[in-house]
Amino acid sequence: MREPPRALLRDASLLLDFDGTLVEIAATPEAVRVPVELTQLIGRLHDALDGRVALITGRPARAVSELIGYPVHVVGSHGVEFAWADRPLEVMERPAALDEVLARMRAFAADHPGVLVEEKPLGAALHFRNAPAAEAACLDLATTLAREAGLQLQAGKMMSEARAGGGDKGSAVRRIMAEPGFAGTRPVFLGDDVTDEAGFVAAAALGGAGILVGDPRETAATHRLPDVAAVRGWLASSIEVTA
Numbered sequence: 547m548r549e550p551p552r553a554l555l556r557d558a559s560l561l562l563d564f565d566g567t568l569v570e571i572a573a574t575p576e577a578v579r580v581p582v583e584l585t586q587l588i589g590r591l592h593d594a595l596d597g598r599v600a601l602i603t604g605r606p607a608r609a610v611s612e613l614i615g616y617p618v619h620v621v622g623s624h625g626v627e628f629a630w631a632d633r634p635l636e637v638m639e640r641p642a643a644l645d646e647v648l649a650r651m652r653a654f655a656a657d658h659p660g661v662l663v664e665e666k667p668l669g670a671a672l673h674f675r676n677a678p679a680a681e682a683a684c685l686d687l688a689t690t691l692a693r694e695a696g697l698q699l700q701a702g703k704m705m706s707e708a709r710a711g712g713g714d715k716g717s718a719v720r721r722i723m724a725e726p727g728f729a730g731t732r733p734v735f736l737g738d739d740v741t742d743e744a745g746f747v748a749a750a751a752l753g754g755a756g757i758l759v760g761d762p763r764e765t766a767a768t769h770r771l772p773d774v775a776a777v778r779g780w781l782a783s784s785i786e787v788t789a
């Protein structure tokens with residue numbers, strides 16, 4: 547799979563995943579850092595692309611808006627929550643079953659040192675990055691809890707999540723691309739995780755392209771960058787040919 551040409555962003559819309567794409571994977575969700583240079587880079591891209599920059603993340607939308615520190619649209623919770631740059635947050639009702647899911651995940655984590663529970667507005671994630679031996683048990687529990695609660699099971703890097711359904715990163719791409727300013731342009735979507743595959747498919751269907759971040763794998767993306775540093779470098783060098 548080839549590296550994306552710098553001109554890929556010319557006249558396009560830029561849709562960005564967060565963890566593992568814009569910021570390095572860290573030991574815990576709270577440990578990620580957004581350097582000021584990244585915020586400035588997002589601002590420069592926003593200017594060069596006449597505002598056609600959005601983030602699409604599995605994290606809560608507002609949390610990523612605050613971390614990025616630049617006013618762009620952020621779709622959160624894997625595509626079902628919208629923190630707009632220019633209007634109020636749009637979020638569905640929190641599934642009542644999440645309380646029970648969280649309680650059972652927390653009880654499990656109390657017995658498994660290193661396992662972390664992440665509470666989100668529309669989901670509950672069980673992280674085993676710091677307890678790899680607990681992987682199979684975490685996957686079993688998340689699968690059972692999602693099924694019993696009528697929630698969607700979401701795979702991720704060293705985590706498994708039970709979340710509200712009704713959308714994914716593909717529907718998020720389509721929704722953003724219907725926004726004024728974005729509509730009629732080509733979406734270029736960058737992501738590293740399995741949750742990003744639906745975004746790659748949607749971007750291609752709209753005449754754009756997906757860029758996989760990380761090692762080669764079976765993917766709907768047509769281009770690849772090896773890591774976060776390469777993403778930041780490619781984005782910075784693309785500005786010169788888009789402005």
Ligand SMILES: O=P(O)(O)OC[C@H]1O[C@H](O[C@H]2O[C@H](CO)[C@@H](O)[C@H](O)[C@H]2O)[C@H](O)[C@@H](O)[C@@H]1O
Pocket residue numbers: 563564565566567570571572573574575576578602603604605606664671673675702703704705739741
């Ligand atoms: O769609 P993304 O923006 O890539 O979000 C996907 C998940 O990212 C976070 O978890 C991942 O990153 C953590 C920090 O680097 C890491 O510790 C964890 O192992 C990864 O799975 C976030 O915590 C999740 O809520 C997101 O769904």
